[in-house]
Structure formats: C-alpha cells, structure tokens
Amino acid sequence: MKRIPIDPRPDWRERVESVGMLYHTIDDELYWDESACYQFTRREVDTLDLATAELHSLCLQAVEEVIRRNLFSRLCIPEWFVPRIISSWEMDEPSVYGRFDLAWDGSGPPKLLEYNADTPTSLLEASVVQWFWLQDKYPEADQFNSIHEKLISFWERWPYLQRDPVYFICSSGSIEDLGNVEYLRDTSVQGGFATRRLFVEEVGWDHTQRRFVGLEDEPIHTLFKLYPWEWMVRDEFGRYLTEANLRIMEPAWKMVLSTKGILPFLWKLFEGHQNLLQATFEDSPLNGDYVRKPLFSREGSNVEICRGGGVVSTSGSYGSEGYIFQRYSPLPFFDGNYPVIGSWIIDGEPAGIGIREDQTVITTNGSRFVPHYFVEG
Template sequence: MEREHSVPRPGWQRKLEEIGFTYHSMDGRYWDESVCYSFTAEEIDMLESVTAELHEMCIEAAGAIIERDWFDRLAIPEHARNLIVDSWNRDEPSLYGRFDFSYDGRYPPKLLEYNADTPTSLIECGAAQWFWLEEVKPDMDQFNSLHDKLIERWRQIAADGWIKGPLYLSCIKENEEDLCTVEYMRDTAAQAGLDTVFIFTEDIGWDEDRQLFADLDGEEMAALFKLYPWEWLVQEDFGRQLALNKVRMIEPAWKMLLSNKGILPVLWELFPHHPNLLPAYFNADNFRREYVKKPLLSREGANIIIEKAQPLMSKDEGYGGEGYIYQEYSPLPMFGAGNFPVIGAWIVGDESAGIGIREDSSLITSNLSRFIPHYFIP
C-alpha cells in the first residue's frame, strides 16, 4: 500500500457532475485526485477475504444479541426490540454495509467500526473512482464491483418477492450529499428493473384510517429505501407506527444491532483476540493507558474522544446520551506529511464489493475527510 501523487484530469469537476456527484468540493476539497493509493493484488485479496469474514462474524453477533437478550447493552429502546426480532425472524434482506479499517500495508487491518445502516460515499466509490481509473490508469485494476453488485442485489431482493409495487427511496430535504446518494441508489435499482419513486422523508405520511404509510398522492408505500438512521426513526411517531404497518424497509430493522457501536465489544467478546479486531468493552476499566471513547450512536466521527497524553476530541454533535463503548487506541497509519487514511470496505448482500479511501490530517475521520481514489496492479 503506497500513497502516490497524481495529475488531476482536466475538467474533473464537470466529469464528476455528469455522473451526479455534485458535492465534490465540500469544504474546498472533498474529492481529491491529486493523489491516489496503490495496492498489490495480494493486499486486495486479503482485504476482500477479511471483509467477508467480518460480515459473517457480524451476522453471528446479531443473532447472539437477540438470543441472549443483550438489547440493554446496546441501549436499544424497549419499543424497538420486537421490531428488531420480527425483522430478524423474517430474514428480511440486507442490501449493503461498510466496514472502516485502519490498515498500513504491513499489519492486518483492524476494524474501527461498521456503518451498517446508512453508509455513504457510494457514488464516490462505485462510480467516480472507477471512471477515474479508466481515464488515468487504464492498464490497472481496482477493487470495485460495488455498482454491479448493487444492481444484482436489487434483482435478488425483487426476485425473492420482497418488493411489491414501486420502490420508494427517500432522504431528508436540503442535504445535497444525501440527495445525490439516494439518486445514485435509485439509478442502480432502476437498472435492476425496479419501478422507483423518490420522496423526501418529511413528505411521507401516515394514513390513520387505512393504517399505512402514503406518499403525497395518498398512494400506499409498501417498500422503502431510507437514507435515514434507524436510531432516529424509532424515536419518532413515524418509527413507532412501523409496528402497525408492515412497510418493507431497506435497510431492515435488525441492522440496528450492527450500526450500533455496541457491536464492537460484542464482537470482541465472541471472537477474542481475532487478528482484525481491536479490544473493545462497555467500560474503560480494562484500559490502563490510551483508548478511544465512542458513543453507541454517532455519525461521521462526531463526539469521539481519543484518550491519551493529549486528548483529542472530534466535533460535538450532541451524541453520547445513550452511552459509550471503549476501544483500544490504534493510531491510524500516516502516509506522507500527516495524511491519515481509513479504508471503507463494502459488503453487498453477503459479498465483498470493493473499497473507498477517506483521508484526513486528523486522526479522527469526519464527513469532510477527503475521498482518494485507488488502484492495484493486476
């Protein structure tokens, strides 16, 4: 694994906008093709294998949480538990997820967290960096089958009879990144042959008489892809009404168990000393020195504290009320002059689907951390 300088393509902004990636310059520089990361084929094979293994471990961990009634450990609200159990027992299909790894090319990758419910950077990984590769390094390859696997997974979910009628896709208003991401997901679903309808989350209605969710025209919504976190959803009237109506949700309710950072100490308890896990616990008593304090429920690196000689805290977004987990501090590798990458490894269905790299000058990755394309030598 190496970090290399690269010459940006002429008109790269226009080329990204043509594929629907309009937020490429958030905070001045979000998409960054002035550099790239290179890998060997052996490193890519290893990342693919590790991603698949961790996915299987997470499925086993979700089953253990339900079987052993560990909902309190993850601060899952009482009213959401039956929703999760019913979703699990019906084997509701999962579409995707993203593991975040610390990896330096020398030692085994370590799992930092699992974005299992509403992971983003899809268009960056699935489309933008692929077109970059075709234009800049056409003789190389990329660990990236995300786009094709999303289409195929939609086909599988539809073929199993899970989606009946149109598939609604939603995000909140006035969020350009979410809107572009949902439109990209809508495109993959359409390419799979599904009838799709976009609706803003705020425009979804509840029909009390018919006991169902409806769009602005009063049409029933039987299947919904939502770029809106389950932990927010179950605290609202909308979420509580889900128990009254069997709208089919993607991601399913059981993914609440995996998007919660409480999954990290559960994994460590079930698979102690696994080479791709960091020690993690529900309290800090097991650590004498440095560790990372993470809210059970937080997003985009918010409210994370690295406890060391000089503590480092990320932006305060109000998370942490439900509790925290404590994970061994394993510094991100540094490439060049103060660049700290995190590898986001995608799972689609049950298959590894590629990687995207986020880089920052801080040890804590945030929503504005740069996205860097990659390649490997076939």
C-alpha cells in the same frame, strides 16, 4: 499500499458531476480529491477482501447472540421495537449494503474501527466515480470495485420484485445523502424496479388505513431509507413502524449493528480475533491507549483519543446514550494524511473499497475521498 501524488484531470469537475456527484466540493473545500491516489497490490486487495468477508460473518453471529440473550437494552434499542427486529431476523430480510471502516497500512491484518451497517455513505464515489477516474488515468490497471454490478444483481435477485414501486427516502438537508440515494435508486431501476424518491419530511401516515403514504396519499409498501433506525424509532411517526405493512431496507435487524455498542459484543464473542480491536462498554474502561466513542455518532463527532498521556478530541452533539472504549490503533500516515479504508459489503459479499483521508488522527466531515487502483504483486 502507497500514496502517489498525481495531476487531476483538467475537467474533473465536469467528469464527476456527469455521474451524479454534485458534492465534490463542500463548504469551499474539496471532498473528491484526485491530486493523489493509493496504489495496492493484488495480494493486499485479497487481504482486504478476506477480512471483509470474515468481519461480515462475525457480525451476523453477533446479531444472533444479541437476539438469543436479549441484549437489546445494552444497545439502547427500545423494548417495544424488539419484536420487529426479531421478526426481521427470523424472516431473513435481505440487507443491501454496509461499510467496514478499517485501519491498515498494507502490513499485518486490517483492524475494524467501526461498522457503518445502517446508513453508510460515500457509496457513489466508491463505485462509479472512482471507476471512471480509473478508466481515464490508469486504464491498464484494475480496482477493487464491483459495487455497481453487485448492487444491480441484488435488485435483480431480490425476492420481493412486484408492481409496487420502491420508495427511496433521505433527509432534505443533505446533498451528499441525496446523491447516494439517487445512485441507489438508479441501480434499482437498472435491476427492474419502478421507484419513487421522497424526502423523509414528505412521508405521511394514513390514520384510517393505518399505513404510510406518499404525496398523493398512495400507500408505500417498500421503502429504502438513508435515515438511521435510531432516529426513526424516536421520531413522531416511529410508533407506527410496528403496525404498518411496510418492508424497509436496511432491514430492522441491522439496527443491532448500527451502534458502536456492537464492538464490545464482537470482542466478547471473538476475543483476540486478528481483525478486531479490544472494546468494552464505558463501565469497564481500558488501560493504556484507547479511543472513547459515543454509541451513536457520525463523521467523527465526540470522539476522544487518549494516547501517551495526551488527549485528542472532537466536539459534537452525540454521547447522551453512552460511550464505548476501543483499543487505540494508529492510522497509517502518508504525506501528512491519515487514510481510513472503507470496505464495502453488498448483498453479503465483499465488493470494493473507498478511501477517505484527513489531516487529523480523527476522521471527520472534513475528510477527503481519494481514489485507488491495484497492480499485480
């Protein structure tokens, strides 16, 4: 694993915008950054592939354990929603995707920092944006990236193909969320589905028919949401989720994996596993160097690293539901940057990686996406 400074393509803005990435620059700071790239060997890619498949398997076993032992309250999941989660799991409702964030420098086993199981972003850039970059810059090389093909295959094989369109929703205030949703919607169209796009604020509830509806009061039967389950169940319309005849992706059982509380459960079930870091709930703090993370947090908010007697932390609005402690695992350091590898699982299979790097040890919303390729070796 190497970080290599390179010259950006002269027309890189037009190139990334042509495939739907309109958020390459956020608050006048580059988010898509092709002034450098990461080089891997095939052996390193194989290591990431195997680790991702293994972590996916462990997470499915953890869901089974949470359900079997009725541990939902530890994850701040409302009791009234538990039957929906259990039903979703027993029906084996399919999951589209997830992203494991890994600390790894190319040596030893990759370590799981957290699992973005419900609403992962950076999908568009990890899929087609960096793939077209590869074709322009390193056409003879390869890339750990089958995301696009696997997404289309998911829709083609999805067992609920029907005449009713799939509604894709996200909040109206995020151009990044919109870009990811529109990309997923495009893969669904290529997979054979009719689709519609709505903002969360535009979804209505028909009190007479007891169903969710679109802008023209048409019924919504299938919904893909880039909107967290923990927000949905607490929103005004959340109480209707258990009675509506509505198929939702990601499925309800993914709520078990969408909180960092799953990290202590994973450690308890598979203590000492080479891809896991020791983790506990806040009532059992760790000695030595550790990271404190809110059960629900995004973009590195309210994270605290305690190491060597010092503390590094970020601010934010999360933490009211509680925290977990995780053994500190240092990120690699390349040319003043700390990269995190986001390894994608699509339809239950490893599908590729995207790399975000920051100039601080906590990966925040100021991180940049940097493309990669791999060579034989």
